[in-house]
Amino acid sequence: MKQTWGTRAAARFGSPLAKGPMQAHLEENHSAPVHGGLNARELESLGLHPEEVLDFSASINPLGAPREVREALRSLPPDAYPDRSCLKLRRALGSHLGIEPHSILAGNGSTELIHLIARAFLSPGDSAVIFAPTFGEYAAACRLAGASPVFLQSREEAEFRWDLAHASKLISGLRPSLVFVCNPNNPTGIYLGEDEVRQIADSLGGGGLLVLDEAYRSFVDKRWRSQGLIRMGNVVLLRSMTKDYGIAGLRLGYLLAAEGVVARVGKFQYSWSVNAAAQAAGLVAIDHPRHVERGRRLVGASKDFLTSALGRMGLDCPPSAANFLLIRVGEAARLRRELLTRFRVCVRDCASFGLPEHIRIGVRSVEDSRRLVLALKASTAIRNHHE
Ligand SMILES: Cc1ncc(COP(=O)(O)O)c(C=O)c1O
CATH class of the missing domain: 3.40.640.10 (Type I PLP-dependent aspartate aminotransferase-like (Major domain))
Incomplete structure (x- = not known):
């Protein structure tokens, strides 16, 4: 049989269809880690542009990059x-x-x-x-x-x-x-x-x-x-x-x-x-260490706002030392999808952490957090979770 690159590679590295331990090894290596952040392919399939989505799925300084960094990059x-x-x-x-x-x-x-x-x-x-x-x-x-x-x-x-x-x-x-x-x-x-x-x-x-x-x-x-x-x-x-x-x-x-x-x-x-x-x-x-300090203070104010707003909604939001919150919501994948398609708000579904009933929210400004709370209040997935 003429060897193609595929058959040569399969002979050398093991075919994905081969039986035995190599199969498990290959499958393990193929399971890439899941991360927060916007997924370009998913947004495209939904007809959404990244600029119109409020991203709570990544957890970085909510102030973004310092102005001086942007200026340095320009030159x-x-x-x-x-x-x-x-x-x-x-x-x-x-x-x-x-x-x-x-x-x-x-x-x-x-x-x-x-x-x-x-x-x-x-x-x-x-x-x-x-x-x-x-x-x-x-x-x-x-x-x-x-x-x-x-x-x-x-x-x-x-x-x-x-x-x-x-x-x-x-x-x-x-x-x-x-x-x-x-x-x-x-x-x-x-x-x-x-x-x-x-x-x-x-x-x-x-x-x-x-x-x-x-x-x-x-x-x-x-x-x-x-x-x-x-x-x-x-x-x-x-x-x-x-x-x-x-x-x-x-x-x-x-x-x-x-x-x-x-x-x-x-x-x-x-x-x-x-x-x-x-x-x-x-x-x-x-x-510009003060940029980080300002980011931390902003995170603190938003965390306070979110914790009490979510608490009033009956959502369990345990204290977090970091700039994200882990929240038990019920069917996290369904809620994430609903928030993205109906409200253009993206949160992290925690199934890949082994927590399919939780979402993670990367803390943004209080103003952005208000939009998230409104979306959560209007979502049917949250309503069903409480019923
Ligand atoms: C715990 C942890 N470590 C490291 C990283 C990677 O960060 P970096 O952008 O520096 O590669 C992340 C990103 O989400 C993270 O959550």
Whole structure:
């Protein structure tokens, strides 16, 4: 039989129709993580334009990008390669945070860094513990590196708080290569204190690495200073400038870790992965910390408004330390669809987190939140949930 690319690829990588373990492996790798944010194909199929949809499904600074960042981008020369080592950006971050540049690695969004860490620290057959429900990219990165994610699930009856005694025991018994904790956690908004995080790092016993994803840290009112944790040697902190400064389209994040960890992860990064626009925007953004503070205050006011408005509607909206709220609504997928098609409002259906009765709302301005509340009040899906 003449071999086509398809049959050659099937012989080499295994056919998707083949029986046996390879099938499961392929299917696992094909299940891409689900994210918030507008879906261009879905909007097109509904005849909607992104500009007419109010997006509550992504959770970034509700102020968007600072004016100074927009101005810097307008005068950016596009013809030179970016600095592969992001030196200026790392130096600026270093002096802003009081950390040596060799302890900082910039990435094409913190998502890139999650995948680089997995490739650098996981081998096929390894296990990685993930505090769940949480951001889907950790499990995807572990699977792509050939490792098996072990999920440590929190339960709604325990207000989504993890049983840390159980977690420590599991980690010290399993000795995973990586542990992922999102703090504050997406989508539950649970924020662990310093002692709790140190307890998790200690339970690794020096054998593995704790990845503490602080993508939403800037929106926490009472946050603790976590960067001292990198002196433990087995802790990596992940930060997202995408979210802090509303520059999701540019993609920019960084990690903070011991010098050896940074060097090992950096080896897996391809050249020029952080583009010139992201580096330029990051450099300007660092000089505007008040933009993040203003975003946090705005989030606080909107969260207060939403919590009491939703409470009056009988919707359960537990406290969240982050810039999003998790709300039990009944049939979340149906509600999401109704809000999008009838009211042009997009929320995150949490089925992919294993929470098909919840939606997540990325907090926007009070004015936008009013529109969301009106849409929720008018929706038939919510009415049916209460009947
Ligand atoms: C917990 C968490 N970490 C990281 C990211 C990725 O952010 P970035 O835009 O920096 O890649 C997200 C995005 O939704 C997230 O929810």
